[in-house]
Amino acid sequence: MKKILFFILCIILIQSCKPDSKKEVYTGNVKEIPFVVNSESPNDFIKSCDFLMLEDTCRESLFANISKLKIKGDRIYVLDFSGSKALHVFNDKGKFLHNIGKRGSGPGEYKKIYDFDVNDSKVYICDGPNRNIIIYNKDGKYLGKKEIPFQINAFSLLENGSFIMSLPKILNKPKVVVTDSLFKESKEYFVYSEKDMGDKFDIGIFQESSEGIVYNKSINDTIFIFSKAGDIKEAYHIDFKNKRVPDELRKSYQEFINERELHDYRYFYSTPVFIKNHIIGNIFSGNTKALVNIDTKQNQCYMKLLKEYNINMTDPYLPLTVINDSIIISYLNDGIYNAINKNYSLDKETIKHLEEGGTILCFYHLK
DSSP states (O other): OOOHHHHHHHHHHHHHSSTTTTTTOOOEEEEEOOEEEEOOOOOTTEEEEEOOOOOOOTTTTOOOOEEEEETTTTEEEEETTTTTTTEEETTTOOOEEEESSSEETTTESSSSSSEEEEEEEEEEETTTTTTEEEETTTOOOOOEEOOOOOOOOEEEEEGGGGGGEOOOOOOEEEEEEOOOOOOOOOEEEEEOTTTTTOSSOOOTTTEEEETTTEEEEOOOEEEEEOOOOEEEEEEEEEEEEEGSOOOSSSSSSSHHHHTTTTTTTTEEEOEEEEEEEEEEEEETTTTTEEEEEEEEETTEEEHHHHTTTTTTTTTTTTOOETTTEEEEEEEOOOHHHHHHHHHHSOOOOOOOOHTTOEEEEOOOOOO
8 A cells, every 4th residue: 555655656756847838938049139229210121101091080980099990801900909999890990890709698799809800701809807718709799708717908819729828927837828718728838937027017918910919018028929729930039239228127017117217218119010120119218208210120120219300200110010911001080190291291181180170091112
């Protein structure tokens, strides 16, 4: 009997010493890119710009800002996280079609949309407070929901019905997990430590491109590109040198904001887009937002401070997403339009739409 108990104890000890097969450590190359500004014209790679008016002036389609945007087929999906708190759907001509779900506690209703994603036939909403993924068809018909066994902040669809998910800060727990369609974890990335920030909610932390899925948390200088299978393909570390945010200020975003006013720190505050080997997005430089274009092949960096009347119509001011590996999409509303140089003529109908509180999408075609 004692031998049997000893044998069982040995097995338990051996199993407990085995490494967790879900934990993934990126062993590939992290390319270092010194952030040395070569030019103040990050839009030199823009060939042309087209505009599309969104029919967002009726009661159901009204929104304040675009927190996340996706284009799939002939549908445009717009999430306003803090204004309308809704997911609005337009066709490719800008005509409002419908909203996806609504706030409430009934079937197909949600408490708060944390994130969303779409594929060819379905729309997936993350109802964060209720820990659900709610599924609809592209016309907004409720199809069902799945309960997530843990809290998440954001997600993106992977191949074969699996997910990549961003988790809130819990010490010694992963920041990112990959799961199957039933939310069983298969991979874990980046363990939270004391120095990691946990008080800033990152909207749209995953950005899809033809190269994969871009991931970057606020005030983190490394940008990761995941494959559609949930593996890390590439990683880029942007070296802001003496303007880098010190580690001791990365624990709390609110505390850091107070210090930011006293220093000229530089950092990404939202996930950039990745297109044709260029990282394009917004950073803070001190208290001023800036548009950056980082050429990852040539190690060249371009930056333009987005001060009032220093913004041109040809600047992809708020890069939201990319399509066809050749177009960056941004947007304009009346507030942004009134603060920029009118160096690009808009027709009277578009100007009137902006003045009446409407929104236009900007399609920046690359050279």
